[in-house]
Amino acid sequence: MQKSLREQRTVLSLVSSKTLSHFETVFRGCLLRQCHSLEGLKLQLAQNQKVVVLAEFDYCTSRHVKAFMSLKGRMRLIVIAKSIDVSVYQKYARHPDLLLIPKSDILQAFFLTSKFFDGDPVYMRSAVRQETSAPALVKSTNWVSQDSIRQRKGRFMDFAKQGARLYLPERMFGLKEFVSVLYQLENQEWVTVECQLRWEVATPDGGQIMGVQFLAIA
Known part of the structure; x- marks a missing residue:
């Protein structure tokens, strides 16, 4: 039986400890590294082939997502944001290597990330709550x-x-x-x-x- 994605991956975190606490269970078995800057992230990407990047924004735009997705290396991106611009959903809603989690849905972090790791489609809702x-x-x-x-x-x-x-x-x-x-x-x-x-x-x-x-x- 093949190992799951979460066991094979290195998780590079750019989020606060409070936000990260919602992912502790789903990241069990992963190698977790905290990055304190974009340069530190780039260094870790150069050293690790299969990574999950965890990023946090107050307001996430398609420009933010594009900048991360253009970084070298084989990576998947999880974005947590208080607000997500509709252009992000329009451009990236079906991207297999991107998971968008509004802060209002942070309690679903385990459920959503588990589906994401297992390769199941995750419905990204853009409707305003x-x-x-x-x-x-x-x-x-x-x-x-x-x-x-x-x-x-x-x-x-x-x-x-x-x-x-x-x-x-x-x-x-x-x-x-x-x-x-x-x-x-x-x-x-x-x-x-x-x-x-x-x-x-x-x-x-x-x-x-x-x-x-x-x-x-x-």
Whole structure:
């Protein structure tokens, strides 16, 4: 059996220790080196053939990505940024050696990077997220029986055109599970959105943060 990419790679980090902490598990088995400058990065690239470069920006543009991708050596690039210009998605969304992680998605670092390392396609979402703390009711979807339906009150953390991020005080739902999310609009009208869980993580207080993809609105 071949070794996984993460076991074969050297990781060159240009990020803060706080950001790096989100990748500790997925980088287990890699040789991790902290670079403190671009010159130090170039030196490490010259010494290592297979590397993953971890870079962090407040605002990432296509010019930033182009500069890194043009560096000599066989490398894959993971970018973490507070804001990512739409031109980056337009030019590089399907690039096999690039992973874009908005800071708002940092809790998904393990899930996204694992898929990236394993060669699976990673969906890079460019839709703008809007922060909100509106209450919501999340219910399991059971097309056969109403007896085993689970539900829990929680709240939105943010939402975009195609999905949302929610918090529940209890970990109840699993990956790829179908759920109904009920919430109230400003005009007091109640809306039900059929969704599927695309990712989820446990929180220190025993709760759950989950990302859902919108499927249909009722």
